[in-house]
Structures are given as C-alpha cells and as structure tokens.
Amino acid sequence: MGYAVVLGEALVDLIDSECYGERVYRQAIGGGPLNVAVGVARLGGAAQFVGSLGDDVLAGRIRAFLAAADVGLAGAVTAPASTSLAVVTLAGPEPDFRFYGEPPSYSLLGPDDLDLALMEGADVLYCGSVVLLRPSTLAAARRAWSLATGLRVFDPNVRPRLLDGPAALAGLREVVAEFAAGAHVVKLSGADAQLLYPGEPAEGVAAYLRELGAATVVVTLGATGAVLAAADADPVLVRAPKVDAIDATGAGDSVMAALIADLLVDGEPTDPQGWIARVAFALRVAGLVCESPGGATAMPTRADVDRRFGT
Incomplete structure (x- = not known):
C-alpha cells in the first residue's frame, strides 16, 4: 500500500464548552486537513501531512500529536508565527468557526517549500480547506496538484467567516471549479454546497461538479447521509446510520479520510455499487465520530467501526 499526502492547515481549536456550570474553552488540535490525515492513519492508511506550523508550544503539541498518530511530517515546515486559533461554537447544526492569529501560521507554506519527491510519490493527494484563501498556500496547492501522479481528492471545506464579501466568495467559487476539474474525488458538505451554489439542490451541485470534470462527487448531508454522483450514474442518496450524536466536529473530515483510506487499499471502484459501498462505510465512520467529543x-x-456497526 502506498501513502496519501494531505496538504492544508493544522491549528488549535478552542471549543465552547461548559465545566461545573462555567463557560470554558476546551483546547483541541484541529484543522480539517489535519483531521483527514489522522483519520487516514487510524483507518490503516499511511498519511503525510504537508503544511506550515508555528514555532511556539502549541505547534510543538501539534507535531507530537501527529507523530503519535503515525502521521508523517516530512513535508511540514516551521514558520516564525504563533499557532492560529479557531474558536468553535456549537449553537446550530453546523459548528461556527472564528479564526485568530495574523499572519495565520497555516498560511506560510509556499510552492518552493514542497518536497517534490514526496508529492510525486503519493498514491493520493488531498488539497482543500482554508489554505485555498491565501495566495502562498493556494500557489503551493496548485503546484502539488500539478505534480500529482496518483489520485487527486479535493474538499473546499468552506469557512464563511474567512470570506470577506461577495468578491471573495466568487473567487473561491472559481478556485473550487479549477480543482474540481482535475479531481478524481470531490467531497463537500451540504452547507458548502449552499454557500457556493445558493438554491441548488445537492444532486444538482454533484452533477455540476461532475460536468466540470470531477470523476466522483460526494455531498454530505449530516444525519440524512450523502448524495453520491459516480461512474456516469444519476446521483443517489446513501443513507447514514442512526447514531447518538453528541459532537459533529470532524464528521465531514472523517468521510474524506475513509474515502482516502479505501482508495489507498483498492483504488477507485469501477461501478456505482462499489462507490455506494465506499460511501456507506465512510458514513459509518462519521457516525462513530459524532458519538464522541x-x-x-x-x-x-x-x-x-466494525464493533459499532458490524462488518
């Protein structure tokens, strides 16, 4: 089995919580791509994290966490910056993220910082998330995308708080189209789809991204499941399992991680039923994530996953 390169951000989440009746912020290592890399490793795949980390104590904790999770750090660079913080509140169905730290520690990876052999040797390359909004890291993602010889997977992982008005949203929409056109798999959430393509149903968004060139598109819809468009078949809804959800943080990232882990083992399915089975497994992974903080x-x-849902 080969390895996956996950290019994106790592930071520290401060999650709005309660302890003995007082509001507190629980510290957690986070960032969508970091979650993906850890998820791939936990599911038995080899993952390399590529991104910029700060030079403070929090960055040291991120490195130690990734190393303990068996995620490789050969492509991670250290930048002279404080680690970015994401304050996470859970007032609605989707977590609300507000980001702190300028310049963001995750935005200091440039195209010349890439380990070319690491990029070219990857069986799967993931790009996406908030690094798409910064010129340097976007340039790095574009270069990695052009160097990839394996499967390319993409997740816009939109954070509305980082979009400064309609022009920024329009720019992101163009970037999403650019990466989707060359992607073997695109995964996005229903909230991403609604922000990028207002009023368009998930099935329509999936079909549109396939028209742009994406081979397979998965639009996650929380407890409902996910819309899958693959192998020239009409989009279908894959149902999610019933779970006792307490925290949806990282659920979408775990879907991406499960898809990548299976791509590393068996490559792309050759028919729609194969993709349905892959997405059904990914939704079981996400359901289990939702049952833990x-x-x-x-x-x-x-x-x-087998213990919770059976094989």
Whole structure:
C-alpha cells in the first residue's frame, strides 16, 4: 500500500464548552486537513501531512500529536508565527468557526517549500480547506496538484467567516471549479454546497461538479447521509446510520479520510455499487465520530467501526 499526502492547515481549536456550570474553552488540535490525515492513519492508511506550523508550544503539541498518530511530517515546515486559533461554537447544526492569529501560521507554506519527491510519490493527494484563501498556500496547492501522479481528492471545506464579501466568495467559487476539474474525488458538505451554489439542490451541485470534470462527487448531508454522483450514474442518496450524536466536529473530515483510506487499499471502484459501498462505510465512520467529543481525537479504527456497526 502506498501513502496519501494531505496538504492544508493544522491549528488549535478552542471549543465552547461548559465545566461545573462555567463557560470554558476546551483546547483541541484541529484543522480539517489535519483531521483527514489522522483519520487516514487510524483507518490503516499511511498519511503525510504537508503544511506550515508555528514555532511556539502549541505547534510543538501539534507535531507530537501527529507523530503519535503515525502521521508523517516530512513535508511540514516551521514558520516564525504563533499557532492560529479557531474558536468553535456549537449553537446550530453546523459548528461556527472564528479564526485568530495574523499572519495565520497555516498560511506560510509556499510552492518552493514542497518536497517534490514526496508529492510525486503519493498514491493520493488531498488539497482543500482554508489554505485555498491565501495566495502562498493556494500557489503551493496548485503546484502539488500539478505534480500529482496518483489520485487527486479535493474538499473546499468552506469557512464563511474567512470570506470577506461577495468578491471573495466568487473567487473561491472559481478556485473550487479549477480543482474540481482535475479531481478524481470531490467531497463537500451540504452547507458548502449552499454557500457556493445558493438554491441548488445537492444532486444538482454533484452533477455540476461532475460536468466540470470531477470523476466522483460526494455531498454530505449530516444525519440524512450523502448524495453520491459516480461512474456516469444519476446521483443517489446513501443513507447514514442512526447514531447518538453528541459532537459533529470532524464528521465531514472523517468521510474524506475513509474515502482516502479505501482508495489507498483498492483504488477507485469501477461501478456505482462499489462507490455506494465506499460511501456507506465512510458514513459509518462519521457516525462513530459524532458519538464522541472532539475532531481528530474521535477518529476511529476499522475495528472500532466494525464493533459499532458490524462488518
């Protein structure tokens, strides 16, 4: 089995919580791509994290966490910056993220910082999330995308708080189209789809991204499941399992991680039924993540998934 390169951000989440009746912020290592890398490793795949980390104590904790999770750090660079913080509140169905730290520690990876051999040797390359909004890291993602010789997977992972008005949203929409056109798999949430393509149903968004060139598109819809468009078949709804959800942080990232882990084992399915089985497994992984607090720390192993839902 080969390895996946996950290019994106790592930071520290401060999650709005309660302790003995007082409001507190629980510290957790996070960032959508970091969650993906950890999820891949927990599911038995080899993952390399590529991104910029700060030079403070929090960055040291991120490195130690990734190393303990068996995520490679050969492509991670250290930048002279304080680690970015994301304050997470859970007032609605989707977590609300507000970001602090300028310049963001995750935005200091440039195209010349890439380990070319690492990029070219990857069986799967993931790009996406908030690094798409910064010129330097966007340039790095574009270069990595052009160097990839394996499967390319993409997740816009939109954070509305980082979009400064309609022009920024329009720019992101163009970037999404650019990466989707060359992607083997695109995964996005229903909230991403609504922000990028207002009023368009998930099935329509999936079909549109396939028209742009994406081979397979998965639009996650929370407890409902996910819309899948693959192998020239009409979009279908894959149902999610019933779970006792307490925290949805990282659930979408775990879907991406499960898809990548299976791509590393067996490559792309050749028919729609194969993709349906892949997405159904990914939704079981996400359901289990939702039953535990935290994002990266909640990523399960395949044995955990089998124990919860059966083989």
